[in-house]
Amino acid sequence: MLTLKAAGLLDVDAGEIVRPGIVRVDGDRIVGVGGPVAGEVIDLGDAILLPGLMDMEVNLLMGGRGENPGLSQVQDDPPTRVLRAVGNARRTLRAGFTTVRNLGLFVKTGGYLLDVALGKAIDAGWIDGPRIVPAGHAITPTGGHLDPTMFAAFAPNTLELTIEEGIANGVDEIRKAVRYQIKHGAQLIKVCCSGGVMSMTGPPGAQHYSDEELCAIVDEAHRRGLRVAAHTHGAEAVMHAVDAGIDCIEHGFLIDDEAIASMVQHGTFLVSTRRLADAMDVSHAPPELQAKAAEMFPIARKSILAAYEAGVKVAVGTDAPAIPHGKNADELVTLVELGLPPLAVLRGATTIAADLLNVTDRGRIAEGLLADIIAVPSDPLSDISVTQHVSFVMKGGKVYVDN
Secondary structure, eight states, rough: OOOEEEEEEEEEEEEEEEEEEEEETTTTEEEEESSSOOOOEEEEETTTTEEEEEEEEEETTSSSSTTTTTTHHHHOHHHHHHHHHHHHHHHHTTTTTTEEEEEOOOOOOOOOOHHHHHHHHEEEEEEEOOOOEEEBBOOOOOTTHHHHHHHHSOTTSSOOOOOTTBBOOHHHHHHHHHHHHHHHOOSSSEEEEETTTTSSSSSSSBBBBBBHHHHHHHHHHHTTTEEEHHHHHHHHHHHHHHHTTSSSSEEEEEEOHHHHHHHHHHTOEOOOOOHHHHHHHOOSSSSHHHHHHHHHHHHHHHHHHHHHHHTOOOEEEBBBTTSSOOOOTTTHHHHTTTTTOOOHHHHHTHHHHHHHTTOSSSSSOOSSOOOOEEEEEOTTTTGGGGSSSSSEEEEETTEEEOO
């Protein structure tokens, strides 16, 4: 047994800092909060303890050192991607994010689910990284967002993906694609319901799958107990996704009051990804993509506050590497700058994220939960930017950072 001793800890549910911060850990679990000190003591001084943070949208297989974004689709084989992801995973964990959802490969892998393999390696202790909830390959129609041709007008038969790799058209192919991801270890399903900012797929808000196809995806996933996350920007596409039973909207930059009301009514989650509207460098993108960004990013900054104020459950996600891996806390700072209260943002990265994952073993510092605990220099309710300066990281009772 060991005891973490700090100036205070965040009670996420009460929305207050409890002083002092005393947490007893045995194995991978929290066995006591407050009260006596027992066993080995780790004294963290004036720091404040928080539950391990969670990022609900990353792609650890992309971005990072040594990648050439313009050529990676045709240069990087699966082993290269996995080895690069090792560094991305380590940076993410050291930044205080102990759980992530890896939302969808869209590369040629021969059907292998690389994020599943990465998560297994982390769980086995071979490499350091956050707990990964993998989606395998994103499900998208031919020529849709996250078809690799979104980045360039490749000639026919160049970098064509298979149904197993997520390119699926029509109800029968979609059911096969979803079943394949589940068979090989996906723990949620990612679908592209609309175009995107950085894709050569026409208007970013346009709906890509028919209602019948969306319902088939949801039916296959829900019958197997998996949730569905949907890359969706346009308000109309969001409403169709929500009506189909999609559990979570990724981005939702162009949502309006009607779409927001529909999300509230159905209890649909929204994953934020707003930092990229300020941090993504689009200066080298084609002119048409720069025009999309100039139109969408200002709307995105306003729509997230409107969604929160209306009662949408906002979970924190970064879309890293849209912002760099390891800079995930920048999303928390941006959300507060856009008007969300610090407590709401912290809940979005802890308790709301846990609800989205449909798990009860993390997201709080409480007896019986996983010992996923981080420390920041001072009170994050007063200054959310302290989450950018994590000095201590414990995941499952093991210390990975102690500065």
